[in-house]
Amino acid sequence: MTPPNLFRLYASLCLLWLATPVQAQTLQESFDLHVPMPPTPVAIDGQTRLFYELHLSNFSRQSLDPVRVEVLDAASGTLLATFEGDALERQLDRSGLQWKATAGAPIEPGRRGIVFFELALPPGTAMPAALMHRIDYRAAADEGDASRVEGARVAVEREPAMTLGPPLRGGPWIAIHDPAWERGHRRVLYAIDGKARTPGRFAVDWVKLDAQGRKSARAGDSVAQAYSHGEDVLAVADATVASVRDGLPERRRLSERSDHALATGGGNTVVLDLGGGRFAHYGHLRPGSTRVLAGQRVRRGQKIAEVGFTGSASNPQLHFNLADAASALGSEGLPFAIDRFRSLGRYMRIGDVGSVPWVPRGDGEPTRERELPAGNSVVMFGD
Structure with a gap:
């Protein structure tokens, strides 16, 4: 093709391009x-x-x-x-x-x-x-x-959840946790030291019941009558005590106002260093019940304190979670499994706890091994 013909072809293509409507790209801001x-x-x-x-x-x-x-x-x-x-x-x-x-x-x-x-x-x-x-x-x-x-x-994280011993003896104990609850452990982030974290990602509140699902032998407002109150709290593994707080007073009645301050909402506490960047956190402990000191070595199953009613607890209960640091709020919650427990049933509505029996399992009361108890399930520790 001669140069003039090439020029005419180029000019024609340019005119065609100019005459063709341009489809504008639709932009949409997203999350x-x-x-x-x-x-x-x-x-x-x-x-x-x-x-x-x-x-x-x-x-x-x-x-x-x-x-x-x-x-x-x-x-x-x-x-x-x-x-x-x-x-x-x-x-x-x-x-x-x-x-x-x-x-x-x-x-x-x-x-x-x-x-x-x-x-x-x-x-x-x-x-x-x-x-x-x-x-x-x-x-x-x-x-x-x-x-x-x-x-x-x-x-996806490939490392399995750490298997621990039970933090309590006997039972029945309800394992209270549910991702649907507003301000439940699972849903609460804390921005500490410039980073937002979820320390309670796998946290469980443990409350002791009787066979009728009651929290206390008698109706009333007394903390001392609760089945949970004063129960032994156990080391879940061989560990070193990272920190202890045992100076906060305990409420005597369930109706007394709780302490929701960031620094003291966990009540009296013990933190165990399990090694490998894992720390076991125990909260709401009974005043004067702590049997360990910072720096002390403890053995799995050893009594370290008693269940109490300090801090922001709604009942005498044990708060337990595993995290990647000794700081209660400046840490990320880590998964854990309990080596052995018997699963009795569960509550479909948390509001029923304390007033009616739990719903029994349809397959008996199987022994579960190396698992986290299901949310609001009722379990027994020991044989």
């Missing part, structure tokens, strides 16, 4: 997706679950409403779980404050929503090496279909 701690496998009642949180931060100038959350195997793209409607609301804190969240309310500009997962994989599904997340959401100005964002790829 910033973030998983602060790796999903951690925990065995509960014969099933492995992945505990973790997905943070949905809204940096846009309009409210964003998450309507559907999907969890996928990051390698294969296989859909592992879907949460929407009531199932999503049970696990989503929309307030960004872990307090008084309104179901269905959009997440406002500058706020953060958090999805609290205790993800049970479909039967026969191999543990994925990493997860990916897909969020369908609507912006305030949207009138049509929801927008979608995919991200927050995160590797």
